[in-house]
Amino acid sequence: MKIILVFAALFTSLFAPSVGAEEIIKTGEVLNLERAVEIALRKHPNISASQGSVSAFLSRVKQAEAGYYPQIDLSAGYNRIKPSGSSSVSLDSSSVVLTADRGSFDQYMASLSLKQTIFDFGKTKAQVDIQGLNLEASQEDLSGVTDVVVFNVKQSYFGLLRAKRNREVAEETVRQYVKHLDQAKGFFEVGTKPKFDVTKAEVDLSNARLNFIKAENALRVAVVTLNNSMGLPDAPAGYMVEDNLSFQKYPMTFEEALDKAYKNRPDLRALAARKAAAEKTIQLLTKGYYPFVTGSAAYSRSGESFPLQSGWSVGATLSFPIFSGFLTKNQIEEARANLDIIKSNEEALRQSVLLEIQQDYLALNEAQERIAAAELAVRQATENFEIANGRYSAGVGNPIEVTDAEVSLANAKAAHIQALYDYKISRAAIEKATGSR
Numbered sequence: 001m002k003i004i005l006v007f008a009a010l011f012t013s014l015f016a017p018s019v020g021a022e023e024i025i026k027t028g029e030v031l032n033l034e035r036a037v038e039i040a041l042r043k044h045p046n047i048s049a050s051q052g053s054v055s056a057f058l059s060r061v062k063q064a065e066a067g068y069y070p071q072i073d074l075s076a077g078y079n080r081i082k083p084s085g086s087s088s089v090s091l092d093s094s095s096v097v098l099t100a101d102r103g104s105f106d107q108y109m110a111s112l113s114l115k116q117t118i119f120d121f122g123k124t125k126a127q128v129d130i131q132g133l134n135l136e137a138s139q140e141d142l143s144g145v146t147d148v149v150v151f152n153v154k155q156s157y158f159g160l161l162r163a164k165r166n167r168e169v170a171e172e173t174v175r176q177y178v179k180h181l182d183q184a185k186g187f188f189e190v191g192t193k194p195k196f197d198v199t200k201a202e203v204d205l206s207n208a209r210l211n212f213i214k215a216e217n218a219l220r221v222a223v224v225t226l227n228n229s230m231g232l233p234d235a236p237a238g239y240m241v242e243d244n245l246s247f248q249k250y251p252m253t254f255e256e257a258l259d260k261a262y263k264n265r266p267d268l269r270a271l272a273a274r275k276a277a278a279e280k281t282i283q284l285l286t287k288g289y290y291p292f293v294t295g296s297a298a299y300s301r302s303g304e305s306f307p308l309q310s311g312w313s314v315g316a317t318l319s320f321p322i323f324s325g326f327l328t329k330n331q332i333e334e335a336r337a338n339l340d341i342i343k344s345n346e347e348a349l350r351q352s353v354l355l356e357i358q359q360d361y362l363a364l365n366e367a368q369e370r371i372a373a374a375e376l377a378v379r380q381a382t383e384n385f386e387i388a389n390g391r392y393s394a395g396v397g398n399p400i401e402v403t404d405a406e407v408s409l410a411n412a413k414a415a416h417i418q419a420l421y422d423y424k425i426s427r428a429a430i431e432k433a434t435g436s437r
Helices: 019-024 033-043 045-068 123-190 195-229 254-264 266-289 327-393 399-433
Strands: 003-005 071-081 088-091 096-099 105-119 240-242 292-303 309-319
Touching (some): 019 033, 123 399, 254 266, 327 399
Antiparallel strands (some): 003 240, 292 309
């Protein structure tokens, strides 16, 4: 098994590793695909954000469940009161009565009250069910975000392998042109080949070095991309990556993949939960026409001085909505419209899933055919290069033959690498489309 070493010297200027990153990826560690995915599941901010959303929806479930419990309030107060009284005189046949203003006085109070919903035709339960379905949808959204993160890691991982192999091809091409230039100079010095051969070899070598620089930079970019997809943009340089860019036939048929997608796709499951929540919402709003019964109890103490006088009350209240300005009716109509939207979105998503898997399978089959053709092309191009190089070494060939053969060999190797990469990406895309990790 080949191991790709990401040379620290190439990337030292691009990375400033942090302590947190060092704790996760060690310099010299062999990083396989499973390990890269595991890191992304722990560190990627999109997953953390989606987990926070799940926690928020869990809190909403608890909020809805609060309707099952009594509501208890404790209050205490103090007032300084100055009545707005007035003096008055009243006369009758037997007496004179004088009423004077009352001075200011203190008033203290304390009360404990309890209120409990006794019966509400299942409104509280419906609210709890709705929030539970919303929680389920958020959990499926988390699975969907996770699937996207995993796919991005796979894409970046295979992209790094492709960039590394392309860099190796470019490096080998430079070595071949250096060797060819040495041969051309040797033949020119002994007078068997013209100066043109030397100049042609120098031009070819310069072009090969330019291609190598591009390939080397593409490798740097691929490393940055992989680090970002794992949620570790400051990952340390110098870790190693296992090369698994090899052909392995995908065992699942199209029909199996489509059936699995319809059952397991997180976005489809999330829409199903939201559709059920919308249906429950209609039921809840319909209950707005029904009465509800609440019970209450209170105990209080109040007075102008201590000890305070006590009192209590116990009762039940039946509330029946008579007319709300058609509010309930219009809320129900809105909820039904929202349900229709969700149903339409669900059907559109099912069609999108079908199209996605069809496209991915076509790409998978096309890449598989290209792999076989590219392997043959590499063998043929290698043989052609050996013949052309041998003829030139024997003094009977010309530099154009060698250049053409070298270019053909490099292109064939690049096409083979691209076909392997495309096959891996198509397979990863199918796994994402079916809700598989």
